[in-house]
Amino acid sequence: MYVPLLDLKAQYKAHKKELDEALLRVSESQYFILGPEVEKMESSFCNYLNCKHAIGVSSGTDALLVALMALDIHPGDEVIVPTYSFFATAGVVSRLNAIPVFTDIDPITFNIDPDDVRKKITKKTKAIIPVHLYGQSCEMDSIMNIARQYNIKVIEDAAQAIGGQYKDGRMVGTIGDVGCFSFFPSKNLGCFGDGGLVVTNDDELGEKIHILRVHGAKPKYYHKIIGGNFRLDALQAAVISVKLPHLDSWSQKRRENAKTYYDLFIKAGLSEEPGKLQFDSKNKVLLPKAVYESINGLKNYHIYNQFIIRVEERDNLRQFLTDKKIGTEIYYPVPFHLQECFSELGYSQGDFPIAEEAANTSLALPIYPELTNEQLIYVAKSVKEFFDRK
Numbered sequence: 459m460y461v462p463l464l465d466l467k468a469q470y471k472a473h474k475k476e477l478d479e480a481l482l483r484v485s486e487s488q489y490f491i492l493g494p495e496v497e498k499m500e501s502s503f504c505n506y507l508n509c510k511h512a513i514g515v516s517s518g519t520d521a522l523l524v525a526l527m528a529l530d531i532h533p534g535d536e537v538i539v540p541t542y543s544f545f546a547t548a549g550v551v552s553r554l555n556a557i558p559v560f561t562d563i564d565p566i567t568f569n570i571d572p573d574d575v576r577k578k579i580t581k582k583t584k585a586i587i588p589v590h591l592y593g594q595s596c597e598m599d600s601i602m603n604i605a606r607q608y609n610i611k612v613i614e615d616a617a618q619a620i621g622g623q624y625k626d627g628r629m630v631g632t633i634g635d636v637g638c639f640s641f642f643p644s645k646n647l648g649c650f651g652d653g654g655l656v657v658t659n660d661d662e663l664g665e666k667i668h669i670l671r672v673h674g675a676k677p678k679y680y681h682k683i684i685g686g687n688f689r690l691d692a693l694q695a696a697v698i699s700v701k702l703p704h705l706d707s708w709s710q711k712r713r714e715n716a717k718t719y720y721d722l723f724i725k726a727g728l729s730e731e732p733g734k735l736q737f738d739s740k741n742k743v744l745l746p747k748a749v750y751e752s753i754n755g756l757k758n759y760h761i762y763n764q765f766i767i768r769v770e771e772r773d774n775l776r777q778f779l780t781d782k783k784i785g786t787e788i789y790y791p792v793p794f795h796l797q798e799c800f801s802e803l804g805y806s807q808g809d810f811p812i813a814e815e816a817a818n819t820s821l822a823l824p825i826y827p828e829l830t831n832e833q834l835i836y837v838a839k840s841v842k843e844f845f846d847r848k
């Protein structure tokens with residue numbers, strides 16, 4: 459059996475007619491940049507996320523960059539980010555000559571550790587970028603309390619969590635001052651290239667992001683501020699408009715797949731329950747956990763952009779699964795504080811033990827919505843075989 463990490467062709471096949479029609483519509487209009495397709499998509503997101511402003515941009519990375527620019531992050535300002543995320547979260551801070559200040563992560567969710575955030579606040583701290591990693595919300599109440607106490611802005615990196623919810627049902631991305639999303643093809647809502655979205659409930663920030671997106675001009679050719687080309691194409695917007703109405707059912711399917719994995723791994727004797735933190739003979743596989751899901755019936759809608767297990771012999775398991783034609787990935791092998799490009803920031807090995815351990819033991823298994831039950835069973839059975847092999 460073949461189980462890729464992600465099968466984009468399966469999703470395309472299921473919605474080919476609507477998608478092809480949308481592409482053709484743009485082709486016939488010959489209206490490619492911003493315009494009515496982008497505006498239509500933006501207003502759909504205002505409805506879906508229940509927020510005031512949604513601004514389509516060129517990528518998730520540019521969404522973060524433009525958010526920092528809109529918040530006037532200057533050279534030398536400090537921005538607190540988790541050391542464990544996709545590179546863009548920290549890269550955008552350095553591109554503005556501001557200083558990314560790293561924190562460790564929570565061992566269960568892999569999300570930014572609010573206690574560590576509090577310790578890293580200085581007079582220069584201007585913003586915090588919590589990342590809703592793998593599709594699960596950060597502990598936003600704590601982050602927002604810290605931010606209010608110190609008058610610091612919060613930019614949510616929700617690139618992996620579109621449609622995810624925090625514990626009281628608020629949509630991730632709409633809790634902080636600005637929220638950033640990505641439509642990179644491997645995200646839960648992927649377009650046919652690069653694309654991103656910035657959202658905010660602040661009118662002034664919304665207006666500023668609109669202007670920054672087009673080189674800071676308003677009206678055209680009259681530049682109020684220095685922006686960039688952060689525009690989204692009509693083709694991408696048309697694809698996203700077709701896909702958005704399906705997003706919740708895809709997320710639900712991912713959640714069902716996760717549930718199936720939980721049952722299969724527990725039944726196979728590889729784990730006692732989700733969220734265990736210690737390897738032992740009954741927990742050879744540490745399963746992820748949706749942390750708030752069962753508290754008082756409050757919702758925490760984890761949308762499983764990735765399903766991350768931890769195993770001690772991670773690299774050997776990965777090779778074993780590759781030989782069985784099962785696609786896996788390591789998100790992420792090197793935390794920011796150990797990246798060569800950040801070496802001048804003065805961090806060293808051992809500074810963030812939880813992130814370092816995650817980098818050494820985590821492995822992403824296929825979780826995409828179109829997976830069949832047979833494929834899920836094959837993946838779990840193959841992991842079991844790995845542990846039974848000697």
Ligand SMILES: *Cc1c(COP(=O)(O)O)cnc(C)c1O
Pocket residue numbers: 517518519520543544546547589615617618640641642652653654
């Ligand atoms: C994908 C991703 C980004 C960047 O999005 P692009 O659209 O690829 O530029 C930023 N942050 C996180 C956490 C991501 O996963």
